[in-house]
Amino acid sequence: MWNPFEVASRLKRIGLLGLNRRNADYVLKYNPRKFYPRVDDKLITKQLAIAAGIPVPELYAVVREEHEIRELHDKLAAYEKFVVKPAHGSGGDGILVIHGRRGQRYRRASGLLMSREDFEHHLSNALSGLFSLGGHPDHLLVEYCVEFDDFFERVSFRGVPDIRIIVFLGYPVMAMIRLPTRLSDGKANLHQGAIGVGIDIPTGITKRGVWGSEPIKEHPDTEHSIVGLRIPHWDTLLSIAARCYELTGLGYVGVDLVLDKHQGPLVLELNARPGLSIQIANGAGLLHRLKTIEALPDRERPPEARIAFAREHFHTV
Amino acid sequence: MFRQLHLLLLAAVLVATGAAAIYYKAQVLGLPLTPEEQAEVWTVQARVHYQPRRQANSVRLRIPKLTPGFTIIEERFIAPGYALLTEEDEGSRILRWTIRRASGPQHLYYRATVVRAGLADYQDGRPQLAEKPSLEEPFLTAANALLEEVRQGSADIASFARELIRRFNEQPPSQEVALLKQLAPDPLARARLLAGLLAFRNIPARIVQGLKLEAGTQRTIRPFLQVHNEQRWVTVDLDTAAEGWPEDLLLWTVGHEVPFAVEHHPRAALEVAIERNLADALLLAEQRLEAENRKLFEFSLFALPLETQQVYRVLLMIPIGAFIMLLMRNVVGVSTFGTFMPILIAIAFRDTGLFAGLIMFTVLIGAGLLVRFYMERLKLLLVPRLTSVLIVVVILMAGFSVLSHKLGIEVGLSVALFPMVIMAMTIERMSIAWEERGPGHAIRQGAGSLAIAAVAYLVMTWPPLVHFVFVFPEVLLIVLALAMLIGRYSGYRLTELFRFRALARPEASQS
Structure with a gap:
């Protein structure tokens, strides 16, 4: 018998963030409406990023x-x-x-x-x-059309894999990489059939993958393992993501990055209402991590300190 | 924390205010909580409106005098600045309103509150032949031929009258009827002609004009034919040829005189609206309140004109529908096209009925999608394409109506409110979702919208609730408070429990 209350209490225990709570307690609270154009209009995002020295596609x-x-x-x-x-x-x-x-x-x-x-x-x-x-x-x-790093050759079907990092008050709290599949037609959206792979924040190593709602370890098209990969440029990726907090003024933001063969990490776009599937990919809820940061007495720190904190605390197993 | 407390306090105040007002109205003023079945009370409002001319204006309105089966418990004549004279004849009273100088559109009201008083029909008056129409050739021959045919097809006086009416309404009409119909352009004239024809056969006949007590605006006072079968008057419906006095018929006037006329104003109009009011309890409360403390009732919805009251019966249910949608979206987690589109569809269902509405909506959207996919090949710009889809939707609707009419289903005809523009937008967005996210996603959103619309419709038209919300609009304060509280609901949505079920497996460990 499917008991919704039991499921809800289990999800609560692992700290799953639901849409209502994301909107009420994080998006509405930490993302001032006036800054939305900075992420909703990709042109403004790009101009701000260039001014702040964050790499973006030309x-x-x-x-x-x-x-x-x-x-x-x-x-x-x-x-x-x-x-x-x-x-x-x-x-x-x-x-x-x-x-x-x-x-x-x-x-x-x-x-x-x-x-x-x-x-x-x-x-x-x-x-x-x-x-x-x-x-x-x-x-x-x-x-500029990103030419993806050779690293991804074996774990991607056409399309460009992108890396999504959720940044809360400047702390990178959770990350995943989205791998296009034949089913997703080269697109990197999970609900279209792309694979989400959770990344361990401290090491940048992929830990577990989810395709649809089932956990997987190999890419269904290339048969290549998708766990245990060490994402190149992980330090740079974290640093760029963390700096997007100062860039946008938004407390709760999803940063979408790609790795270009020639130019390294580039910011593709930012999202003021990032999706929740990242939790499935990581097999963990966001809520505990978000609360950890909210509870910090001195959470306004320089980006390097924030990354250090995140790498110390936010493991994905 | 402070914000949370603020919200809770505000919600508590709203709930308390609403509940107190409902309690006061129900317990102290004695307004009924549920719509009563037995004690129906109708408010009939006849409204004459016309553009006055510069000289003196005079309005004649016939109003009920004898109302078999009903009692008029209250009457009002509202015509500011007019002098009122009342006359009476055998079957009705005649109001004569006059004014020497009037400017601007004129609105005169007659309002009567009617309750049922047993079952009875109009039997007064001695049998008498109606006035024979003076027919010339070829009408006379046609009349005789028709009457002869009718005689052969009938057994007694009542069936003679019914057969005559049946032949008169037959489609297509016989040659005789078609000819005679030229003499009688409107229902009243037709009734008069039929009564006259019956006089040719020495059957006493007369016209009574009555109003069917069905709630709504734009009601009409219709003529009925009565024939005397040597024992009693038998009433025959002029449209259906059905015999017998309709149970809900309020006798308005006897005879063939038009119910109202404004001198020198052929275009003046009479609008009759009927409100099936709540119950005796409500009326008693109204009367008591008028005696004690008029202000309270004067500022309630019941003081509004009947048409406006009807509008508010619908309008007040919209927040209820919106609240249901709020529950479905934020607590259940159904995804829909647009925020309030399901509510607009639900309102449209009021006209079509649920089943027919669902079918029609699905067919129209489906057909619209096909058109949209076809247009995709023509590479039209967005706005012209939207317009084209809209036009096609309207054409499809017209076709749908004609088709359903031909099939004898009368649902397709009452679709004036169907939100076409929204439908065109839905088709557009659905086709985009179809291409970008796949058919499954698009159909899921469409089905979600329809499901919410269906639930909202069922609740919004549930009579006890409609009654309750109209009598106690204060309940909206409580709904407002609930909506605001859900605005801070940060628990899981029902669909999320399903979506994240992989994480809820017992072995899923903590990070």
Whole structure:
């Protein structure tokens, strides 16, 4: 017999953070509304990051008006690969990854060709706000296309694996890496079928993976082990994530990073309402860690001290 | 902590205020907590409105005099600035309102409170032939032919009258009827013609005009035919040819005179609204309050015009629906399209009924999605595409109505309120979700929206609750307090227990 109260009390014991509590006690409390544009508009995020010396993918062009779409073909002629993103898109919606050209047509990351007309249609939709929250008119960013580190070659099916770190009051509290699968069609969203792999904060070693709701140890497409991997540049990744607190002014933020083959860690986007699946990937709740930090008498510390604290306390087993 | 206390105090104050007001109204004022079945009270409001001319204006309104089966316990005439004269004839009273100078749109009210008083129908008056219409050729021949046909198809006086009406309403009409119908453009004239035709066969017939006591606005005073079968008057419905006095028929006037007329104003209008009011208890309370302390009742919903009261019956239920949605979303964790869309769908279900509404919604969204996927190939811009989907939705709705009408299902016709724009947006968002997140996700959200709408609809139309909320709108303060408290509910949602079930396995260890 499934007893909801029993399940609830078990989840409570491991400190699982639910949506209501995330919103009521963390997002509403620590994320001032006025700072939301800093993360909701990727253009502002990028500008702030550059000013703060945090590495981000290089910006090639910004599209604000319908007519600029047609001019884009010439503007981008110099670049072989690039990514088009709606500035207010969420959860990877509306992102278009171009890996090359064939005559007049673009080749998408999936290998499919896309005519100029289709390309313009997609951009025009995005500009009209199809992918933005609330359907407001949007602008688009065209930026450097990340070439992922060889490290991930064996544990990823197409697409770019990204690293999500939850940063609370500047302390990195939990991390995971999201590995695209054949099922997720190269996308790195867990609910689309990507794998979430929990990362031990102190060491940067992957500990356990979750695909859908089942724990796994090997990548289903490449058969390669996904646990026990040591994420390269882990110190830099933590340092970048921790500094995003000063950057945004948001107390509870999800930092999405990628590892580029040439440029190392780059910040892809920030999220003021990061999802909760990271807890499944880590097999642990966020709540105990968040409360540990809330209980600190002197929690305003420089980034290095915060990282040191996190590495001391937040183990994933 | 302070914020928590603040919220708790505020909620406590709201609950206490609401509960106290409900207690006071129920216990001290004696307002009934549940809708009573036996003691129905109807408030009938006849409202004449017209644009006055510069000279003197005169309004004639016939009002009930004899009301077999009912008693008028209270009457009001509201016509500021008008002089009122009352006359009487055999079957009704005639109000004559006059004013020398009036400006702006004029609204005159007659309000009557009616309660049932046993079962009876109108039997007064001696049998008498109606006035024969003076028919010329070819109408005379047609009338005779029709009457002859009817005679062959009938056994007695009552069945003769019914057969005549049946033939008159037949679709398509016979040639004779089609011809005769030209003489009688409106229901009243038709009733008069039928009574006249019966006089050709020496059957005493007369017209009574009555109002069916069914709650709602835009009620009409309809003519009925009565024929005398040498023992009693038999009433026949002019639309259905059904025999017998309808139980809920309030006799308005006897004879073929129009119920109301404004001199020199052919376009003046009469609107009749009927409110099926609560119970005797409520009326008694109202009367007592008027004697003791009028202010309280004057500032309650019952003091509003009947049309407005009807609107508030619906409006006051919206917070209840919204509260249910709040529970479903924040406590259960059902995901929906848009925040309040399920409530709008639930309101739309009021017109269509639940089952038909669900089917219609599913069919329309499904068809809309197909259109949307097709349009995807045409590469239209967003706003023109949304507009196109909207237009297609309206066309589909029209088609749906026509089709259901042809199939003899009358549900599709009352869809004026169906939120089309919202439907178009839903189709758009659903198709995006379909492509980006997969069909499962899109269908889950759509089904979630529909499920919440269905639950909200069932609760929002549950009669005891509708009554309670209308009589005790203070209950909304309590709902407000609950909504605010849930605003600080930080426990798990029911669906999260399922989503994170992997973490709840006993062996899952602590970090």
